[in-house]
Amino acid sequence: MEGAQKAASEEVVRDNNGGSNGDGKFLNPTPMLDELEKGPWPSFISGFKELAERTENPMLRGVMDQLEYSYNTKMGYWKGGLVTVDGYGAGVITRYSMIKDKFPEATEFHTMRIQPAPGLHYNTEMLRGLCDTWEKFGSGIITLHGQTGDIMLQGIVQDKVQACFDELNQNGWDLGGAGAGVRTAVSCIGPGRCENACYDNLEAHLQILKHFIGPLHRPEWNYKIKFKFSACPNDCTNAIMRSDLAVIGTWKDSIQIEPEEVKAWIAEKGMDALVNQVLNLCPTHAISLKDGEMVIDSQDCVRCMHCLNAMPKALSPGKERGISLLMGGKNTLKVGVNMGSLIIPFMKMETDEDREEFIELVEEIIDWWDDNGLDHERIGETIERVGLKQFIEGVGLDVDINMVTRPRDNPYFKAKY
Numbered sequence: 001m002e003g004a005q006k007a008a009s010e011e012v013v014r015d016n017n018g019g020s021n022g023d024g025k026f027l028n029p030t031p032m033l034d035e036l037e038k039g040p041w042p043s044f045i046s047g048f049k050e051l052a053e054r055t056e057n058p059m060l061r062g063v064m065d066q067l068e069y070s071y072n073t074k075m076g077y078w079k080g081g082l083v084t085v086d087g088y089g090a091g092v093i094t095r096y097s098m099i100k101d102k103f104p105e106a107t108e109f110h111t112m113r114i115q116p117a118p119g120l121h122y123n124t125e126m127l128r129g130l131c132d133t134w135e136k137f138g139s140g141i142i143t144l145h146g147q148t149g150d151i152m153l154q155g156i157v158q159d160k161v162q163a164c165f166d167e168l169n170q171n172g173w174d175l176g177g178a179g180a181g182v183r184t185a186v187s188c189i190g191p192g193r194c195e196n197a198c199y200d201n202l203e204a205h206l207q208i209l210k211h212f213i214g215p216l217h218r219p220e221w222n223y224k225i226k227f228k229f230s231a232c233p234n235d236c237t238n239a240i241m242r243s244d245l246a247v248i249g250t251w252k253d254s255i256q257i258e259p260e261e262v263k264a265w266i267a268e269k270g271m272d273a274l275v276n277q278v279l280n281l282c283p284t285h286a287i288s289l290k291d292g293e294m295v296i297d298s299q300d301c302v303r304c305m306h307c308l309n310a311m312p313k314a315l316s317p318g319k320e321r322g323i324s325l326l327m328g329g330k331n332t333l334k335v336g337v338n339m340g341s342l343i344i345p346f347m348k349m350e351t352d353e354d355r356e357e358f359i360e361l362v363e364e365i366i367d368w369w370d371d372n373g374l375d376h377e378r379i380g381e382t383i384e385r386v387g388l389k390q391f392i393e394g395v396g397l398d399v400d401i402n403m404v405t406r407p408r409d410n411p412y413f414k415a416k417y
Contacts (some may be wrong), residue, residue: 328380
């Protein structure tokens with residue numbers, strides 16, 4: 001390994017004193033990184049290069065030099081630490097270089113997590129102000145939006161973090177979640193633009209965020225916990241696969257059918273299309289034709305949304321709407337990939353009282369997890385370890401036949417019917 005590191009360090013001559021590298025160019029040679037630009041897809045390397053050359057930012061050059069070195073030595077050289085702002089214990093992801101003597105321009109490359117508005121609603125004034133502040137204090141690199149759901153402002157030194165936050169906060173922005181507490185929640189656009197929305201997920205997101213803002217800014221639990229709010233079973237936030245508490249809009253009664261729109265759809269696309277593209281693709285065969293009329297057996301319907309997506313004018317969610325709560329979704333950690341287990345099949349989410357009832361349930365769930373979970377163990381892993389029955393009894397829920405502990409093992413597998 002020492003030989004590889006020595007060879008890698010000798011392959012490229014670095015200029016870490018600012019200005020060009022001696023041949024009139026700002027960036028140093030990075031042959032390994034250049035390979036990432038040759039594929040068919042856009043490369044983050046191209047973005048780094050463009051921004052670094054345009055702004056002549058030494059930090060970006062140093063980060064690219066260190067990344068090139070990592071690719072050659074097959075080792076990572078970032079370490080953590082603690083950087084935060086007054087009154088907060090989270091929101092800044094620290095990146096200190098372990099080889100700052102070799103690449104001093106990359107000594108610090110911290111990330112500030114910024115909370116987006118529910119449903120990712122912005123206006124141009126907000127975004128321009130955000131960009132101006134970040135170019136003033138940081139590297140200029142922004143990620144919209146990572147797996148965290150946050151706006152990721154990547155590349156700032158510790159001495160500028162407080163001033164950057166103060167200016168962002170004055171403009172209405174706040175730091176997102178990090179560490180062993182509530183992470184930044186994510187919601188789809190919901191009733192803002194989607195006709196399938198079964199509850200106001202934007203209002204639910206906002207109220208629950210306000211309630212849990214303390215443990216979001218100051219982590220205090222076993223490990224992280226994530227909320228995601230999808231307004232209908234299409235689950236556009238991928239909540240079931242990626243969140244500890246997936247709040248999914250649903251309905252309790254039958255799908256609403258507009259007979260005239262069904263006829264118009266058939267007139268445009270044909271009866272064969274109805275049979276082959278809708279009826280035959282229903283996973284539970286809940287849709288049938290009786291005397292030329294479309295009929296949906298609500299007891300067999302699993303809310304997969306296929307028919308509603310195929311015939312948006314003819315079909316719509318039922319009138320008795322609310323949410324389902326699924327818990328435990330996450331990627332690989334201790335017990336591998338999990339999808340959410342259905343804990344609450346149906347719950348109203350229309351009024352402030354409904355939202356308060358939901359918050360009380362979530363607090364009961366978190367208290368149980370805080371008492372029974374191990375360090376660095378997600379809620380789903382605790383339930384997996386102690387058993388679903390013990391969890392349901394522990395939080396005071398009644399067992400329901402619709403509760404499902406394991407819908408399927410691998411979220412990357414999609415069944416074809």
